[in-house]
Amino acid sequence: MCSQEPETLDHLFFGCSFSSGIWGAFSVGLGLQPSHSLLSVAGSISGNxxxxxxxxxxxxxxxxxxxxxxLWKERNSRIFTSTFASMASTRSVIDRTIRDRLLSFPAANVSSPSLLELYFLLLSPAMYERSAHLDHKVDMDELLDSIHQTQNEEELFAQLSSYKDRRLSIRFMVSLLSRENNWHKSLALLDWVHEEAKYTPSVFAFNMVSSKRVKS
Structure with a gap:
């Protein structure tokens, strides 16, 4: 895709400047070392x-x-339709695809993070230390337990009232939603996020709650 070297599989997926930029955006937090071939990256995962x-x-x-x-899809798009996506947009598609897939994997229990929550943390591990939000000071397990004890939407809203000024990041709230297995409480929590706390409407959060409704 960089048109600088012959298109071998290893160059296409790892050696190309476009491809290496894609890997670099995601690999650090996952503990993957820079690789130059399909076999080496597969080995770094299975052998770690x-x-x-x-x-x-x-x-x-x-x-x-x-x-x-x-990356293969982008390569074909460039060859057959002369359509070029930027590195940033390709990263975004990969990120969105991973998040959507992780929606189908809820947390095993309330004391363990879901795969989606873990992905958020690994994607930007220093976010909680740098952020002006209170994410790193709030025990998500305790907050989730307090939500479980509420009996209706009014009680849930009251329980979250101290965070009404958006002192928790939207990522924290999405992680909280991903770990709430009760569909009715998830819906009430989503209502609080959008109507009470006035977060920017999140299609991702809405789809997450909708997926819980389908499963219930």
């Missing part, structure tokens, strides 16, 4: 003890699969 059998390993494999697919 920190990834084998772990939630982080699931994210690494999903990231690998989605990125390879999207």
């Amino acid at each position: 003890s920190a990834l084998c059998g772990s939630a982080k390993g699931v994210l690494a494999r999903l990231h690998f699969q989605v990125s390879i697919y999207q």
